[in-house]
Amino acid sequence: MKAAPFAYCRPDTVDEAVDVLAGGDAKVLAGGQSLVPVLAMRLGRPGTLVDITRLPGLDSLVIEDGQLHVGAAVRQRTVERSDVARAVPLIGRAMPFVGHRELRSRGTVCGSLAHADPAAELPAVAACLGASVTVRGARGERVVPAREFVTGAMTTAVGADELVTGVRFPVARAGEGFGFAEIARRHGDYALAGVAVRVRGDEAVLAAFGVSDRPVVRELTLDPDPTEAGLRPATDALAAEVVDTDGDAHGSRGYRARLLGVLAAREIVRAHREAQA
Numbered sequence: 001m002k003a004a005p006f007a008y009c010r011p012d013t014v015d016e017a018v019d020v021l022a023g024g025d026a027k028v029l030a031g032g033q034s035l036v037p038v039l040a041m042r043l044g045r046p047g048t049l050v051d052i053t054r055l056p057g058l059d060s061l062v063i064e065d066g067q068l069h070v071g072a073a074v075r076q077r078t079v080e081r082s083d084v085a086r087a088v089p090l091i092g093r094a095m096p097f098v099g100h101r102e103l104r105s106r107g108t109v110c111g112s113l114a115h116a117d118p119a120a121e122l123p124a125v126a127a128c129l130g131a132s133v134t135v136r137g138a139r140g141e142r143v144v145p146a147r148e149f150v151t152g153a154m155t156t157a158v159g160a161d162e163l164v165t166g167v168r169f170p171v172a173r174a175g176e177g178f179g180f181a182e183i184a185r186r187h188g189d190y191a192l193a194g195v196a197v198r199v200r201g202d203e204a205v206l207a208a209f210g211v212s213d214r215p216v217v218r219e220l221t222l223d224p225d226p227t228e229a230g231l232r233p234a235t236d237a238l239a240a241e242v243v244d245t246d247g248d249a250h251g252s253r254g255y256r257a258r259l260l261g262v263l264a265a266r267e268i269v270r271a272h273r274e275a276q277a
């Protein structure tokens, strides 16, 4: 099947892009790795595509005020290979799991956030770290905390007439450790269940993904020397609470909860060791 006809627009400025979006029936085109299949299957029929990939000002990948700023046109592979981005180690841990390298060479970090697949890795990383997403529309600019950004499966706080211009991730501080793991049927597939973890002192923050309609963030207080076995009752209870998919051909709700309980305990211990080192 081919995409339904659409107009293609490549604006020269962010303001121009926002004007086109304000006109209605338009969609942002970033890396196209999710949008193009949607168009090809005719699951969406926007009248206009607004290509933002060459928009000046959306290509920054810099550290400012203790945060890594990733502009909306920055590709996942660029971040994966960037020395600057190593200041946020959790991104580097998660990125190899985002589809395949070929997809990452086109897909953008902000496009992944905007697409908001419940099993996507980067929205969970953003939620775990307490990142913030900058959104621009006809009424001006606003900043949305990543934990409030995804409002449901494939649904975000971004209006149809708004554009994500960038995301800011806090850089790692001394004494922090990180963990990331997921289980997928094949490498590059979306996860059946996964977890991103940040540990500092006796506090662990977890973002579970693939198990609900959005990343689910929970905090745990740790013993001084946590072990996987010691953590399992807490992570199993957490998993039983947060996993709310009905299950599908790839895995039942119970199976996903079991995966999450195991992965969470393992990654907390890993992150705790890193934080202590």
Ligand SMILES: Cc1cc2nc3c(=O)[nH]c(=O)nc-3n(C[C@H](O)[C@H](O)[C@H](O)COP(=O)(O)OP(=O)(O)OC[C@H]3O[C@@H](n4cnc5c(N)ncnc54)[C@H](O)[C@@H]3O)c2cc1C
Pocket (backbone or CB within 6 Å): 027, 028, 029, 030, 031, 032, 033, 034, 035, 036, 037, 052, 072, 097, 098, 099, 100, 103, 104, 106, 107, 108, 109, 110, 111, 112, 114, 115, 117, 119, 120, 121, 122, 158, 162, 163, 164, 165, 188, 189, 190, 191
């Ligand atoms: C076979 C396959 C496997 C994949 N596996 C994974 C996986 O394991 N994990 C994973 O996370 N992803 C996976 N993906 C998705 C892919 O990696 C995309 O990178 C990502 O979902 C979207 O990024 P993009 O830049 O290509 O966005 P696009 O496809 O261009 O856009 C996606 C959606 O976001 C909107 N959008 C994009 N940018 C903005 C913006 N700046 N402002 C407002 N709206 C915007 C678009 O309008 C569209 O609705 C997979 C894709 C394929 C085809």
